[in-house]
Amino acid sequence: MRFLIIIPAHNEENNLSFTLDSLQQQGSKDFKVVVVNDGSTDRTAEVIRKYTETDPRFETINLQKSEHQPGSKVVHAFKNGLQKQSMDDFDIICKFDADIILPENYLGTLETAFAANPAYGLIGGLLYVEKDGHWIYEGNSNKNHVRGPMKAYRKECFIQIGGLRETLGWDNIDSILLDNLGWKEVVLPELQVKLIKVKGADYTIRPADYYGRYFYFLGLNRFLAYIASSKEAMKSKSPSFFFDIISSYENCRSKKMELKITKEEQKAVNDQRWKMLKKKWLKM
Structure with missing residues (x-):
């Protein structure tokens, strides 16, 4: 299976290299990464360039900064990355965040699970955050829900649900729609994904x-x-x-x-x- 991985990034100079390094270290090598630089004003573009200039699997798209609204901003960037690609070339469509660290067996484990279970439409691991020098389970969601930073969709499922929606609640809407269409959302707890920063910390909405x-x-x-x-x-x-x-x-x-x-x-x-x-x- 071939993976298309799209990573929206805005001012992630301190985090992005950890994410991209963890992708380069994957045991499964058949993937393409598109980093969507969403109007960054820091050194994010320089970080991306280190990978695009040395690894042909990495590409970038530069956008003007989109409006910072919970939900819609990240999906808007994701869609801009997706529309530049031909989905015919891929089997799995991933939306990853720019501040996660994946275990080396992440893509390989996803591939095995997708191949063995035709009904699996969305798969992911569990998020862990650092506290007092230890990585602990984030606990923001139930353990049967694949969180937004690490979504991996079977292409046919992704197409059937109409892709991602530029709206607050997008990462619950996708789960409900795929379930309604007979697909399964599966969390593999053995896949521990490290989240470098806490989500929502920069939102101004009450x-x-x-x-x-x-x-x-x-x-x-x-x-x-x-x-x-x-x-x-x-x-x-x-x-x-x-x-x-x-x-x-x-x-x-x-x-x-x-x-x-x-x-x-x-x-x-x-x-x-x-x-x-x-x-x-x-x-x-």
């Missing part, structure tokens, strides 16, 4: 605004959005947080902000969320 917009752009109906908001409020033990999230969600609804999913896909999202609700809360 947490309540983030969740409200996230639930809206995910396509949740009002009932499910309110349920999800109450769960977040309970986590923070703040009743006011619930109303702040709802205010953000309703503001998006009143403005009729454009969704990046179709009516049919929106129904699939809500159906899946409703199944989760019945299973976890109602024990049905």
Whole structure:
């Protein structure tokens, strides 16, 4: 299997070399890497050049800086890298971040899993972060969900779900859509991926605004959005947080902000969320 790996990068001069080195050290060598330099103002371009000038598997695309919005920015850069390539030449489409370190057997293990399991549409490992000199499981998501920094899609699955959406919630939308189409999302816990920096640290959006917009752009109906908001409020033990999230969600609804999913896909999202609700809360 041949891998197409697209890496959006903005001001990653301190992290990117770790990611690209870990790719060069892979046991599986049949891949192409496209680093999308998204308007970096630091030495990111110089870091990229060290690889493109010495390794023909590495290419770069330079963009003007796109608007820094959670979700849409990184997917916009990813799509710019993808449209310059012919997917006919590849079997696996990867969206990796510019601040991860992959174990040397990462691509080889993915290839084996994809080859042995035709229903596998999306595979990834688990993220680990450094704390007090030790790498520990990040724990931001359940262990059955492939996180955004290390997505690897079977090409046929990627095409069927319509690729990635330039919207907040894109890395949950893909999971729901592929499941609805009969594909499987699989996490291989033995693949420990090191995340160099904490995600979301540079976002200026308030947490309540983030969740409200996230639930809206995910396509949740009002009932499910309110349920999800109450769960977040309970986590923070703040009743006011619930109303702040709802205010953000309703503001998006009143403005009729454009969704990046179709009516049919929106129904699939809500159906899946409703199944989760019945299973976890109602024990049905």
